[in-house]
Amino acid sequence: MAPGALFEEPNIAENFNDHRDGLALEATSDAIDDVNVLKAAMKVKQGTATQKEKDIYAQSEFDSDKDKTQFRQYEEACDRVKNFYREQHEKQTVAYNLKARNHFHHKTRAEMTIWEAMEKLNTLIDESDPDTSLSQIDHLLQSAEAIRRDGKPRWFQLVGLIHDLGKLLFFYDAQGQWDVVGDTFPVGCAFDQRIIYPDTFKGNPDHADPVYSTEHGIYVPGCGMDNVMLSWGHDEYLYHIMKDQSTIPDEGLAMIRYHSFYPWHKENAYRWMMNEKDHKMLEAVRAFNPYDLYSKSDDIPKVSELKDYYLGIIDEYIGKDKKIKW
Numbered sequence: 085m086a087p088g089a090l091f092e093e094p095n096i097a098e099n100f101n102d103h104r105d106g107l108a109l110e111a112t113s114d115a116i117d118d119v120n121v122l123k124a125a126m127k128v129k130q131g132t133a134t135q136k137e138k139d140i141y142a143q144s145e146f147d148s149d150k151d152k153t154q155f156r157q158y159e160e161a162c163d164r165v166k167n168f169y170r171e172q173h174e175k176q177t178v179a180y181n182l183k184a185r186n187h188f189h190h191k192t193r194a195e196m197t198i199w200e201a202m203e204k205l206n207t208l209i210d211e212s213d214p215d216t217s218l219s220q221i222d223h224l225l226q227s228a229e230a231i232r233r234d235g236k237p238r239w240f241q242l243v244g245l246i247h248d249l250g251k252l253l254f255f256y257d258a259q260g261q262w263d264v265v266g267d268t269f270p271v272g273c274a275f276d277q278r279i280i281y282p283d284t285f286k287g288n289p290d291h292a293d294p295v296y297s298t299e300h301g302i303y304v305p306g307c308g309m310d311n312v313m314l315s316w317g318h319d320e321y322l323y324h325i326m327k328d329q330s331t332i333p334d335e336g337l338a339m340i341r342y343h344s345f346y347p348w349h350k351e352n353a354y355r356w357m358m359n360e361k362d363h364k365m366l367e368a369v370r371a372f373n374p375y376d377l378y379s380k381s382d383d384i385p386k387v388s389e390l391k392d393y394y395l396g397i398i399d400e401y402i403g404k405d406k407k408i409k410w
């Protein structure tokens with residue numbers, strides 16, 4: 085699993101690299117994913133979907149009358165957001181990524197229950213986010229409540245509740261917010277133009293590296309995203325913790341690991357690195373995204389009224405009063 089097993093056997097033949105074929109293949113695979121998402125939605129509509137498919141992939145309803153164009157407006161964003169991304173894009177290098185991963189694996193930062201972690205995180209205001217200045221506990225409960233309102237399974241609600249808890253890193257090993265929050269992208273291969281503020285990568289030393297600056301860099305097409313180093317931050321950190329310390333299904337773990345990977349799940353970049361499993365996971369990540377993004381304009385939840393309900397779900401997939409090793 086990511087990222088311990090880097091550079092596992094590539095499963096794609098050499099001549100795959102031909103540029104024109106690559107582009108054609110990428111366009112075809114984009115189209116296949118779009119068709120799969122539509123097919124999943126159709127099956128739900130026609131009543132032929134299995135319960136599992138219905139539960140995960142049915143179109144979100146809570147956001148049907150929201151103006152989606154109001155979110156993620158980075159060109160008009162304030163300086164706080166722009167400065168954040170400049171710093172992040174200049175500092176997220178392969179060398180830093182390896183160091184951070186090593187560090188992560190070699191110690192336990194704290195032992196806390198999920199609820200204690202949520203309370204601790206509550207003082208952090210995310211500098212990268214143009215859409216909310218609410219505290220993290222509010223954002224987590226807004227996401228979870230939207231998922232619950234749409235009747236999604238309990239593990240899906242749990243993912244909503246915890247998906248940003250990795251931001252706890254800020255209080256431990258982080259060098260700032262640049263290695264905790266914000267959209268993610270792979271390191272070790274060229275930075276794609278579909279990442280927000282792509283020009284700011286010019287200040288990143290890897291931008292001029294003879295290997296890391298090539299399209300595939302240190303990877304091979306089809307290598308699978310488990311073998312790719314995504315920029316270090318809250319998604320990657322929480323994914324590793326939950327993979328080992330919960331019974332959240334693979335789809336839920338993918339929602340956690342990739343929820344900030346907008347260049348991939350929204351803009352269709354980096355398709356060449358996907359394997360079969362990743363195509364399935366992409367659908368799950370896309371099903372999760374509206375609950376993360378569009379719930380930011382919902383009413384502020386009343387924490388005390390919701391606590392018992394969510395403690396019940398935490399018990400189910402993580403354990404009663406379980407102290408997580410963070």
Ligand SMILES: O[C@H]1[C@H](O)[C@@H](O)[C@H](O)[C@@H](O)[C@H]1O
Pocket residue numbers: 210212213214248265266267268343344345346
């Ligand atoms: O600013 C936000 C925030 O940091 C989120 O937690 C992250 O998931 C998003 O990708 C990002 O756009």
Ligand SMILES: [Fe+2]
Pocket residue numbers: 247248318343344
């Ligand atoms: Fe996040």
